[in-house]
Amino acid sequence: MRAGNPYVVLFRRYVARQWRGTALLAALILASIGLQLLGPQLLRAFIDSAIGGAALESLATLALAFVGVALVTQVLTAWSQYVGEDLGWSATNALRADLALHCLRLDLSFHKARTSGELIERIDGDVTALAAFFSRFVVNVLGNLVLLVGVLVVVAREDLRAGLALTLFAVFAVFLMAGPLRNIAVRYWHRVREVSAQMYGFLGERLAGTEDIRSSGAETHVMDGLAWHHRAWLRSRRKAVYAGTVLFSMTVLIFAVGNAVSFGIGAYLWSLGVITLGTVYLLFHYTDMLRRPIEQLRRELEDMQRAVASVGRITELLRTETRLPEGRGAPIPTGALAVEFDRVSFAYEPGADGDDLVLRDISLRLAPGEVLGVLGRTGSGKTTLARLLLRFYDPTSGAIRLGGIDLREARLADVRTHATLVSQDVQLFHARVRENITFFDPTIDDERITSVLDRIGLGGWLRALPRADGADGALDTQMLAGGLSAGEAQLLAFARVFLRDPGLVILDEASSRLDPATERHIERAIDALFADRTGIVIAHRLATVQRCDRVLILEEGRIVEQGLRAALAQDPSSRFSELLRTGLEQVLA
Numbered sequence: 001m002r003a004g005n006p007y008v009v010l011f012r013r014y015v016a017r018q019w020r021g022t023a024l025l026a027a028l029i030l031a032s033i034g035l036q037l038l039g040p041q042l043l044r045a046f047i048d049s050a051i052g053g054a055a056l057e058s059l060a061t062l063a064l065a066f067v068g069v070a071l072v073t074q075v076l077t078a079w080s081q082y083v084g085e086d087l088g089w090s091a092t093n094a095l096r097a098d099l100a101l102h103c104l105r106l107d108l109s110f111h112k113a114r115t116s117g118e119l120i121e122r123i124d125g126d127v128t129a130l131a132a133f134f135s136r137f138v139v140n141v142l143g144n145l146v147l148l149v150g151v152l153v154v155v156a157r158e159d160l161r162a163g164l165a166l167t168l169f170a171v172f173a174v175f176l177m178a179g180p181l182r183n184i185a186v187r188y189w190h191r192v193r194e195v196s197a198q199m200y201g202f203l204g205e206r207l208a209g210t211e212d213i214r215s216s217g218a219e220t221h222v223m224d225g226l227a228w229h230h231r232a233w234l235r236s237r238r239k240a241v242y243a244g245t246v247l248f249s250m251t252v253l254i255f256a257v258g259n260a261v262s263f264g265i266g267a268y269l270w271s272l273g274v275i276t277l278g279t280v281y282l283l284f285h286y287t288d289m290l291r292r293p294i295e296q297l298r299r300e301l302e303d304m305q306r307a308v309a310s311v312g313r314i315t316e317l318l319r320t321e322t323r324l325p326e327g328r329g330a331p332i333p334t335g336a337l338a339v340e341f342d343r344v345s346f347a348y349e350p351g352a353d354g355d356d357l358v359l360r361d362i363s364l365r366l367a368p369g370e371v372l373g374v375l376g377r378t379g380s381g382k383t384t385l386a387r388l389l390l391r392f393y394d395p396t397s398g399a400i401r402l403g404g405i406d407l408r409e410a411r412l413a414d415v416r417t418h419a420t421l422v423s424q425d426v427q428l429f430h431a432r433v434r435e436n437i438t439f440f441d442p443t444i445d446d447e448r449i450t451s452v453l454d455r456i457g458l459g460g461w462l463r464a465l466p467r468a469d470g471a472d473g474a475l476d477t478q479m480l481a482g483g484l485s486a487g488e489a490q491l492l493a494f495a496r497v498f499l500r501d502p503g504l505v506i507l508d509e510a511s512s513r514l515d516p517a518t519e520r521h522i523e524r525a526i527d528a529l530f531a532d533r534t535g536i537v538i539a540h541r542l543a544t545v546q547r548c549d550r551v552l553i554l555e556e557g558r559i560v561e562q563g564l565r566a567a568l569a570q571d572p573s574s575r576f577s578e579l580l581r582t583g584l585e586q587v588l589a
């Protein structure tokens, strides 16, 4: 979605395809309008025949016809609602899917700049507002206008004066409802939504941090915050409901005036003997019928405002382009990969100058199969280095090559199948064990999964899991986010790596301490992991450093030392041997 009027673009892409449904909807609505106009005519005939002393039989026929017309009208209304909703939702589901995919493809800097709540509001809230708009707006506005005009024409055919009076009244009512009264409640409901979004944001954040909140005794703070949000919510809701009531009373008042007008005219014309009593009722009934289209027109205008705002935000989102353009598809070789950083500097803020650089002038080379240990204090840029290797971001200057291919030349998906990052905090999904390991790839069979789990020492853990009801095996057990210890989570992440079999594994070691048994498992798993792959370990433990061929020490984004581990360890003047002497764990933990 690059150019053109956003409405035309959205309409073409998501609505125009469904012209058949739209045509059906229009037909249904027109038919139901015709029947609605017919109903009162039957009533008038009934009243006049009854006063004229008609036979019971013909009265019964009229009554039955009236009931029949009313029933069919209801059926048509229900049917048209169904078709309308169906149209709106099919159109917007496609839009919702496109938006979600678009967001998933956007780079991390986009996602870091927004809360997940905001994205949910964009993809769900805004699109829902549009669904209402698409499913109803055009058809409803046209339908209601036709109904309005139809009523006025039918009345004018009965009596021109009555038609004129009712037309004047309708113009006056539409003007009031579409003008000064339209926004009475909207503004306040808008505020309610803002306040409730803030409240859910507050709740979400506090629930996510429940462990820390309890351990630091901050429950009172949370309860106070909740009470504060609730008060704000109550205040804004009360205002909105008051405003809604005012609007409702005004509407009732306006139509009371309308009824008075139609009764007045009816009585006058009847006293002149121009119309029958049945026609007086007819006038009254048609006046009442004006109420619905006028109110609905007002509501459609509200919807339209909301939709206009949503279309603006959706278009903006669709026009946001990723900062990581897809490469031309240079193939990254398979097997253990050579890694090369060529004078790489990087800042998270685009266009930042020298002061904001998180990595400065980094150059390094790893031969296929080598293992590099990266050391450095917290905040020195180690994780950033790893993110650049997976092309979550592009370097501000310099180049990064995997197997001799510049990352910007390869396809993104190719980079991420050849290089894998095991991050500091492993994300577990609320899904079965199987999916948590295969990352929802159904082509991986159970045997492969269990053999990998055995290989990294999680076989015992798997067998000890409770079987889910009716499930074939432990792999079907539901997992909860946070249901594993830090060490187990790391091992599970290793299992994911084995199944994908990349040529480069980057391991951002958790800095928390592990119990000796888990540590042994992890050591063995890392051995297997690095056996025929290139490895980069962001190391926090001595045992991990000892397995590395090369060592690199970062300080404030700069390399302060790099070389072969054995050589650096033997050189008493090196930073590395100093670190070994003072105790790595104390310095880096």
Ligand SMILES: Nc1ncnc2c1ncn2[C@@H]1O[C@H](COP(=O)(O)OP(=O)(O)OP(=O)(O)O)[C@@H](O)[C@H]1O
Binding pocket: 112, 348, 349, 358, 376, 377, 378, 379, 380, 381, 382, 383, 384, 385
């Ligand atoms: N998404 C981000 N946006 C902006 N700045 C960031 C972002 N992530 C990290 N930084 C900054 O970049 C610097 C390096 O962070 P990085 O996460 O690479 O450090 P680290 O060496 O991995 O630290 P640790 O040992 O604590 O994991 C820090 O100053 C940090 O504040």
Ligand SMILES: [Mg+2]
Binding pocket: 382, 383, 384, 424, 508
């Ligand atoms: Mg880090």
